[in-house]
Amino acid sequence: MVGGPWEPVIGLECHVELNTRTKMFCSCPNRFGAEPNTDTCPVCLGHPGSLPVPNREAIARIILIGLALGSTIAARSIFHRKHYFYPDMPKNFQISQYDLPICVGGALEIDLPDGSAKRVGITRVHMEEDTGKTTHASASGRIHDAAHALVDYNRAGVPLVECVSEPDLRSPEEAGAYLRELRALLGALGVSDVRMEEGSLRCDANVSVRPVGSDELGTKIEIKNLNSVRSLERALAYEIDRQTRALEAGEVLVQETRHWDEDAGRTTVMRSKEEAFDYRYFPEPDIPPIEPDPAWIEELRARLPELPRARRDRYVREHGLRPEVARVLVADPGASDLFERTVALGAPPERAANWITQDLAALRKAGEGRVGPEHLAELIAMLDRGEITGASAKVALEEAFATGDPVPVIVERRGLAALADADALAEAVRAAIDAHPDAVERFRAGNEGVLGFLVGQVMRATGGTADPRRVADLLRERLG
Ligand SMILES: [Zn+2]
The missing domain is CATH 1.10.10.410 (Arc Repressor Mutant, subunit A)
Structure with missing residues (x-):
């Protein structure tokens, strides 16, 4: 092996649970946090003789994702059965896609920390179903010392989109920027709740290291189930360092799948290539090919909202916001919507953005409140007229958040009017x-x-x- 300096080569596979009303192949509700095993039926439990029927709205949503990424929407794609044996998958196979995915190619443009932009290639975006959820009842939460396991099939059959990037990323920070941009895009499309803490957006990372200037790829290591931007960046930094040290010590790396241990701050081996599953893919015989009508695709294209990148640029250009502020606003569709409506009521954009990304964001961490654009516009106007002070405005905002009452009513009731006497x-x-x-x-x-x-x-x-x-x-x- 040639010596360094080294460069990492990273590609991401992101799994997105769609927020459709029902599951992918049956009419069970698709929701988070219900009593275990209550949202199930013979189809998602894989009972013999039950037949899957694809959810049209889920197909519409994956097409929207593909259109937003500039993918080609396949005129014909099919579902495959992917076989493996695990208790959280009652059919012992997962309905997924193999060589004919719905969306092929495309790119996601990301902003780099130095202010430049980068196009990250998209290999494919395909449709599948989520598995159930297994909880291992052990002190450590790990499988090997569990006394027993609990299985919840509510998640089995939830529509899941997998978005695979090209190995175009070159640092943990670039990977983090990609994941944030994808999350913002999916949020803007409204196709998923994109709550990483609830698992509705999860990420696997493929990473290898090679000498700078080389065209060959090094030995690929896959890190499974990263569920925050921070975990992704930390796991990659650890793994790049580990691989670089191994190569410099003359070791030969083997292709394997690793697990990120958040508490210990390191990756450990899950399985090597020799133990890799043979999924025995074959075409799903119960579902006809997906052949979307071109007119329907055009209808969906017309439904595409302004995408996060364009929106950020517009906030900087039209409203004079600083790029960092525009980024924070646009990353949260709720905040961005509130900003637009507050500015439409005549509030100065920069002031509105500051209230939304600072004081209101702090309140929203504790839960959804009842502050609307009219509250913010009124609050800022009263401040500007000297009718309340900055300190009183914060108190009024808190109370408006809790009660939804108009700001002048709160000011009157709480005696917050500026002391003009x-x-x-x-x-x-x-x-x-x-x-x-x-x-x-x-x-x-x-x-x-x-x-x-x-x-x-x-x-x-x-x-x-x-x-x-x-x-x-x-x-x-x-x-x-
Ligand atoms: Zn069901």
Whole structure:
């Protein structure tokens, strides 16, 4: 083997659960978090004699994904049976696609940390069904020391799209950017909940290392089931380092599948190539070929929304947002929609974006609230007219989030109106000075920092309704 420097070669296989109302081949509900084994029927439990019927809306959604990625939509594609034996798959095969997927080729353009863009090739996007979920009842959660296993078939038969990239990625950061971009794209299309923490978007990474300048591919290692951008980047960084060290020590790497241990921060061997499954693919005899009508494909193309890249560019160009802010907004379709509607009500774009990506984002971490565009537009307008202070605006936002009440109603009810009464303000300033003679002494002795303390006292006494800059001016006037 030639020596370094080395470069990693990475390709990703991402699995996306579609958020259709029903499962892929039966009419069971497709939802997350139901009581185990309640969303099942003879079809998704693989009972003999049951017949799968493809979900038209799921096919529409995979075509939308293909169109958004610039793939060719196959005039004819077929389903295959992929055989393997695992308790979470009651039929002992998975209905998937093999050599004739629905979408072929395409590309996803990603933004790199240095500000440049890169086109990452898409090999194929195919349709399959998800498996059930096995929980191993052991202290470590690992299979080898489990006393027994619990199986939940609610997920069996949920429509699953697999998107396979070309090995075009060259660093963990590029892989992370690809996964974020794909997540934003799927979210914008509305085809999936893309909740990585709930497993509706999962990722396997293929990674090898080769000398820079080489055209050959090194020995490919697959890392299974990465369920966050952070896990993906960490696992790849670990694996690139491990492979590079092995090659520099003159070792020969073997093709294998590895598991990422999040807590230990390392990958471990799951199975080697010799143990690889022979899936014995053969055409699914119960489902006719998928031959989408070209007119239907054009109808779907017309349904494509503005895609995340174009939207980010527009936010920067039309609204003057900083690229980082545009990226945060567009990554979350809910936030981006709220931004557009708030700006449409006349709010200054940058201010609206800041409220949405900062204070409101912090509130939304705890759950969905009831803040709409009219709340934000009103809040910003009242701030601009000096009717409330920044501190009061935060309180009003929190209450609007919880109750959905109009901002002026909340301001009135909570007594948040800015203290416009000059006498009342002067009185609060005088009271703070009287109550803290030693602080006054220290300020007069030249300790400027004490002013912040005194402003804080007035703000507290006025319940945050005083304008802090005015308070500081008044204090200086009095003490100077
Ligand atoms: Zn079913």
